[in-house]
Amino acid sequence: MKTNFKKFFDGFFSIIEIKSINSIVIILAAVLFAMLFSTGSYLINQQRGKLNPMPYVQHKTVNINTAGAAELAGLPGIGEVFAERIIEYRKKNGPFRKKEDIMKVKGISEGRFNKIKELISCE
Numbered sequence: 001m002k003t004n005f006k007k008f009f010d011g012f013f014s015i016i017e018i019k020s021i022n023s024i025v026i027i028l029a030a031v032l033f034a035m036l037f038s039t040g041s042y043l044i045n046q047q048r049g050k051l052n053p054m055p056y057v058q059h060k061t062v063n064i065n066t067a068g069a070a071e072l073a074g075l076p077g078i079g080e081v082f083a084e085r086i087i088e089y090r091k092k093n094g095p096f097r098k099k100e101d102i103m104k105v106k107g108i109s110e111g112r113f114n115k116i117k118e119l120i121s122c123e
């Protein structure tokens with residue numbers, strides 16, 4: 001049994017209106033999907049004007065003895081320059097024994113350490 005869609009809705013919708021509504025629904029669904037399943041946001045590093053990936057939620061701590069430059073650079077206030085300094089310090093002096101030892105790296109002050117202390121470990 002065929003139903004005339006236009007007749008069923010008393011001519012309220014035309015075929016063009018139905019197509020445009022479907023297009024809008026598809027676009028909104030795609031935007032919602034992207035927002036819900038995005039794993040991270042990109043925040044502007046205001047000091048250098050570069051984009052740094054920052055997770056919405058920090059699920060685990062970053063091990064400063066094993067982390068690579070990208071992972072270290074993602075920490076607040078660290079960026080690329082300090083990430084390289086941390087890695088160089090590690091190569092020269094061996095692993096950090098406690099998290100506070102990261103303040104031995106040139107330029108990492110107590111204030112910068114306080115921003116990351118809950119996000120790092122040195123297991």
